[in-house]
Amino acid sequence: NAGVTQTPKFQVLKTGQSMTLQCAQDMNHEYMSWYRQDPGMGLRLIHYSVGAGITDQGEVPNGYNVSRSTTEDFPLRLLSAAPSQTSVYFCASSYDGFDPLNTEAFFGQGTRLTVV
């Protein structure tokens, strides 16, 4: 089991560029999510998905798009990168997004994104 795999690990973008952060899990988890981690602010939820074909916004969704065409993959798209999107991004998956007792989140190793 690879768990949750994120690519790339590091990325530098110019303002206005677009890109996709990839996330894949091999645990057959229904629930997947994207967080951004900023100093002093913990982990903030960007978008999440409770199953293939279903996505919804989290706390800080502006400037990001997601899709969930398969159970395994949950890519995060930056439409037009801005310096405010400089952050570390984590993808996570859980067995069940609804049952709080089955919500242990398994995180990827993160993508460090810098927008200049």
Add this chain to the structure above:
Amino acid sequence: GENVEQHPSTLSVQEGDSAVIKCTYSDSASNYFPWYKQELGKGPQLIIDIRSNVGEKKDQRIAVTLNKTAKHFSLHITETQPEDSAVYFCAATPPTGGFKTIFGAGTRLFVKA
């Protein structure tokens, strides 16, 4: 919505001492409280959790306590070791689901040998 505050933001202890990290939450309906450890260059990993019907839970050198009345919970690490150095996050999850989980801002723990 839920709000989770975590203190301190930085904690430095000598090897062998105990470390305590405290969190408070605002939504009295929250019923699941996980703690995650993030080592340098890695994603957070669950180390212990507690449900709202339990007051304390232990796993070797780590323990978590929950006071539902006061809406606060704490992580206790005894006999700290250098490998305990990491960032620790608390979180609170309401009955509506994991996508409502709110994380604290994190505590950077340094264990000095």
